[in-house]
Each structure stands twice: as C-alpha cells, then as structure tokens.
Amino acid sequence: MDTTRLGRSDIEVGRISYGCWRLAGHDVTSAAAVAEAHQKIETALDCGMTLIDTADIYGVDTAGFGAAEDLLGRVLAAHPSLRERMVVATKGGIVPPVPYDSSADHLRAACEASMRRLGVEVIDLYQVHRPDLLAHPADVARVLIDLRESGKVREIGVSNHSPSQVAALQAHLGDVPLATVQPELSLLHIDPIDDGVLDGAMAGGLTPLAWSPLGQGRLATGDAAPALLSAIDAVAERESVSRSTVALAWVMAHPSGPVPIIGTQRPERIREAAGALDVALSRADWYSLIAAAGRPLP
Numbered sequence: 001m002d003t004t005r006l007g008r009s010d011i012e013v014g015r016i017s018y019g020c021w022r023l024a025g026h027d028v029t030s031a032a033a034v035a036e037a038h039q040k041i042e043t044a045l046d047c048g049m050t051l052i053d054t055a056d057i058y059g060v061d062t063a064g065f066g067a068a069e070d071l072l073g074r075v076l077a078a079h080p081s082l083r084e085r086m087v088v089a090t091k092g093g094i095v096p097p098v099p100y101d102s103s104a105d106h107l108r109a110a111c112e113a114s115m116r117r118l119g120v121e122v123i124d125l126y127q128v129h130r131p132d133l134l135a136h137p138a139d140v141a142r143v144l145i146d147l148r149e150s151g152k153v154r155e156i157g158v159s160n161h162s163p164s165q166v167a168a169l170q171a172h173l174g175d176v177p178l179a180t181v182q183p184e185l186s187l188l189h190i191d192p193i194d195d196g197v198l199d200g201a202m203a204g205g206l207t208p209l210a211w212s213p214l215g216q217g218r219l220a221t222g223d224a225a226p227a228l229l230s231a232i233d234a235v236a237e238r239e240s241v242s243r244s245t246v247a248l249a250w251v252m253a254h255p256s257g258p259v260p261i262i263g264t265q266r267p268e269r270i271r272e273a274a275g276a277l278d279v280a281l282s283r284a285d286w287y288s289l290i291a292a293a294g295r296p297l298p
C-alpha cells in the first residue's frame with residue numbers, strides 16, 4: 001500500500017488506516033474475543049493499514065471505558081511481533097459524564113493509563129479527542145510537550161478541533177508541531193472541505209485522519225440521498241468496484257491527503273477497502289460526487 005507521513009514527522013503509515021471504535025464487544029478478555037480481534041488487526045496490517053486508531057473511551061458502551069485499548073493490548077501481548085508492524089494512535093480527554101477534560105493532570109494520567117492498557121512503552125500518536133472548552137491551550141500544549149519530551153508519546157495530534165482551536169494550540173506548542181487533525185470526513189460529512197480544517201492542515205503540514213469515512217456505514221448500505229448514491233454507483237460501475245471503495249477513494253483524493261480510518265469488523269470488508277487505492281477518480285468524478293453530496297458548485 002502507498003504510504004504517507006504523519007505531518008512533518010518521520011512516522012510513515014499506510015494511506016488507509018484501521019479504527020478500533022467498534023472493536024470491543026461485551027467480552028474483551030476471553031481467548032475467543034482476543035482471537036477475533038487479532039484476525040481483524042492482522043488483516044488490516046496485511047493490507048498495509050499500519051495506523052491503528054483507538055481511544056481510551058472506545059468500548060464504553062459495551063465492556064466499559066478502556067475496553068478497546070485493553071483488547072488491542074491483549075492482541076499485542078499474544079502476538080508481540082505485531083507491535084513493530086503498527087503505528088499505535090490513541091486519544092484521551094473524554095470523561096463521561098463530565099464530558100471533556102484536557103487539564104494537564106487528566107491528560108497525563110489518561111495517557112499513562114492508555115499505555116498500561118495497550119501494554120506499550122510509547123504511544124506513536126497521542127490525540128486530544130475533543131476540545132475541552134475549559135482548558136487553556138497553553139496548559140494543553142504544556143502537557144503534550146511534557147508527554148513528548150518524557151518519551152511517552154512520539155507525536156501529538158487533535159481530533160474534532162476547529163481551525164481556530166488548532167491554531168490556538170499550535171501557537172502555544174511553538175516549534176513542537178501537531179502531526180495530525182482528525183475530523184469526521186465523508187461524502188455524508190463534507191464540512192471539513194469548506195470549514196477550514198483541511199485548509200489549515202495543508203497550511204500547517206498536518207495529516208488529516210478522516211473518521212467514519214463511510215458515514216458510519218450509511219454510504220455502503222445505501223442510507224443516503226438517492227442522488228448521491230446514484231452518483232457513487234455510476235463511478236463504481238465504471239470502475240467495477242463497490243460503492244464503499246469509491247467513497248473511500250473520494251476522501252483520499254483531497255489534496256490534503258486524508259487517511260481514512262475505516263471501522264468495519266469484517267475481514268473481507270477490510271480487504272475490500274484496500275481497493276480504494278486503485279481507484280483513480282478524475283477531477284470531473286470528484287466534483288460530480290461533491291455536487292451530489294449537496295455542495296453548491298457555482
């Protein structure tokens with residue numbers, strides 16, 4: 001698979017990545033649960049999806065807070081050689097029911113707890129999950145720099161931050177660069193194209209990681225506007241690929257180089273997603289799809 005760098009760092013990742021939001025069911029400790037999760041992670045890695053994205057909160061609705069990290073940690077403990085094949089990305093800062101806490105004390109403790117659950121000595125990419133409106137960016141910057149300088153994290157990023165929130169944090173980070181931004185981005189959520197998130201990423205050299213690139217599956221299952229679905233289908237038919245493959249190719253074609261984070265739990269669909277790299281969308285295709293998604297093209 002083609003690779004890209006995380007921001008200006010030396011961390012290279014596959015152009016499509018795998019996310020663990022849905023990885024943890026109600027059981028994350030049995031041998032069967034670990035084996036099932038292992039199959040998904042190994043399939044993603046075999047396909048070149050080397051960035052594995054998780055968060056401390058993933059699993060909160062099933063096995064509990066920390067469950068997805070715990071499960072990934074169990075997979076790594078059972079198959080230690082996987083560690084060197086993957087770039088581990090996680091997030092902290094959502095604390096039910098508060099709901100957000102990016103204070104220095106919390107982020108430091110959250111990062112250390114993530115390391116323990118994952119069983120890793122360093123987190124390759126640590127992301128602030130959502131902006132904490134009560135945290136001054138100077139304080140957030142200080143703890144992120146501390147985590148980096150102490151060797152607990154290699155690179156830092158943010159998720160669901162507006163362009164001005166990214167800029168405020170970066171101003172206090174000084175010459176320590178944010179490597180990534182993680183917005184929701186798909187043909188069902190095109191806001192980052194125009195709201196400055198992707199422009200800001202290009203201006204600052206950050207890599208966008210696109211969450212829910214299939215609109216939580218709605219683009220694949222057909223739960224979307226008929227005009228959008230028929231525009232996608234026209235390209236899919238011509239290219240002899242699936243709807244979801246075209247939807248991923250559309251995300252990746254933006255010049256900011258978004259890395260879609262896919263979330264299917266089915267190994268065959270992980271393999272299918274990798275095919276998006278072979279779909280060459282023309283300029284006309286890309287514009288026809290965004291127009292069908294509802295973006296006026298004057």
Ligand SMILES: NC(=O)c1ccc[n+]([C@@H]2O[C@H](COP(=O)([O-])OP(=O)(O)OC[C@H]3O[C@@H](n4cnc5c(N)ncnc54)[C@H](OP(=O)(O)O)[C@@H]3O)[C@@H](O)[C@H]2O)c1
Binds near residue numbers: 160210213269
């Ligand atoms: N930063 C944030 O705030 C945030 C928020 C949400 C997500 N994320 C990240 O984004 C990742 C992906 O999110 P997502 O799971 O919503 O992504 P997605 O790839 O848009 O959706 C995956 C869902 O679509 C379903 N689906 C149905 N048909 C499919 C097909 N043909 N191909 C693939 N999937 C199909 C999957 O079900 P099956 O499993 O049955 O295939 C799965 O439930 C998460 O794991 C997480 O890492 C981040």
